[in-house]
Structures are given as C-alpha cells and as structure tokens.
Amino acid sequence: MKKIALGRSDIEISAIVMGCWQAGKQMWSGIDDHQIVKALHAAVDSGITTFDTAASYGSGLSETRVGDLLTGIRQKMVIATKVSPGHLGRLDVMAACEDSLRRLKTDYIDLYQIHWPSGSWRDEPIPVEETLSAMDQLKTQGKIRAIGVSNFSRAQLEEAVSITRIDAVQPPYSLLWPHALDAIAPVCTDNAITVLAYSPMAQGLLSGRFLPGHRFGKKDHRKRNKLVSPTFFPLVADVVRRLSPVADAHGLTCAQLALAWVISRPGTAAIAGARSPDQVRENADAGRVELTEATRIALAELAVPVTGKLDSNPVQWTY
16 A cells, blocks of 8 residues: 655554545435444455544444454554534634544644634634644643645635645545645645545546436435536546546456545545445555556546536535
C-alpha cells in the first residue's frame, strides 16, 4: 500500500483511506450490519491504515464502529473524524471532540476536520477563526494531532491557512468531478496541504455497477447526485464504457482505475467507502497502482463529455 505524508505533520497515511460513512447507515440503502463490520476489519487486513469518519455519520454510529475496531491496534492506525455544522463555536468544538474521543474509544484523534464551512446547512454562522482557535487548543492539549477542513472554497481555505496550519483538505474529486479540487489546488500546493479526495469513484458510478434508469433507495442520498440526473447519467455511462478497455489493459477494474487516477496525483489520497469485504479488497488493491501522468491526462480527456458540461458549483448534490 502506497503511503503519503499528511501535510506538514509527522503523520503518514495510506493512499487508500477507508471511508466510513456507510458504517453509519443513515442516508444509504441496503447496508448490512454484519457485512459493514466485516468490511472495516477487511480494511485493516488489506493494509489500509487510515479511516475517515465523522460525528454526523449515523449520529455517531460510524465513530462507535471504528472505535470497536481499534482495540489492540490503535497505535498502528490513523483516525480522521469531523466536527459537524452547528457545533463550530469554541465550546461546541471542545465538547464535540470529547464526544468523538469517547465513541472512538481513544484519547487522541490523528486528524480533526471541519466537516462543512459554517453556515453551509443553515446553521448559525461562526467565524472560522473561533473554530480553528478551539482546534489549536485541542492540538496543544494533545487531543488531536492535525487540523483539516472539508468542502472549503478557495477563499475559505485561504482564510483558514492565514489563521493556523492546515494539514489536510477534503474536496469531492474524481474523473467525473475534478473542478472542486482544481479550484483550491494552488492553495494546497503553496501550503503543503494533503488532499483527501472523497467520492473518488463518483459515489460508485465509475465502478460500472449502475446504469441509467437505476433507482436508488428512498433514503439513499445518491439519488440527489447531479451525475445521476437525466442530463448526466447517460453521459456518465458512456464514459465508463470507454474506460473499461483501459482498465482491462492495466489489469484493473473500472473502480480500481478510478482510484488509481486519483492517488496518482501527487499529495492525494482517496477516501473509498465500501459495504462489503470484497469491495474493500478491490479498493485496497488500487493503492498499489501508479499511473503515468500521460495516462492521467488521457483518462481525463475521456471524461470531458461529462466534465465539460459541469458548472463551477463544487457540491455534488441537489440539496
């Protein structure tokens, strides 16, 4: 498994990060409790050392399941979690961190992240300086090791780095959704910020498992993904069809090719969710693949029928 440095910290993360949103069950359909727990264990067995969760995933269920996994192996693992919108005031951040530590059954969090900028979900606007000041205090206390942000625009990220050291940023980033990272990439480069790309397989669309007309479950948030709209879904399917022979030529599945494309960008890890051990192992195997820059460019060109029609809004969903 390829490893990369986390910003300017002394933390090293696996190039494939186990995404734990599914472990919280909410906003997904068809999650089997037994299989998702086995999937978390399969990630460890497959060489994935880094797990990304959040307080909001299943109202803490995801963190609890990750915490159950850590018994006896905590020192070998890197745990990233996030503070939710509505909890970004100084005292709220401190309390939220304590709650996450309790659920994770640990006395420190490796990477603590702002999940969404203040005000994103009609929550009370809180100055980012107040939130980051609380995180700096947690870092001084040894309760967190590094600070990150998620879903920040370029202007928001520039403000954050002017306040404190940011070691990681989470944008949605995939062959089908590159523009959110493109917008903030110069700030990341200038400040040695590691990118933790979420939705690196475009929420499974790049796996080839979903065809136009597929109906996601009633509670499955993916039905609001812009890429499954009538405008984009046929274009997505055509891109995946053209990616398939390229994947075959590299001895990969389409999902693995999509992940390899992401992690072949310098300073970038891919947060890959999974609901079964087999999916985890498939994802983990992509962490051993390195694509050339020429191949990355060629694959990006194949995706232009989709990416060329996207607007500048970085948010994937129509909320």
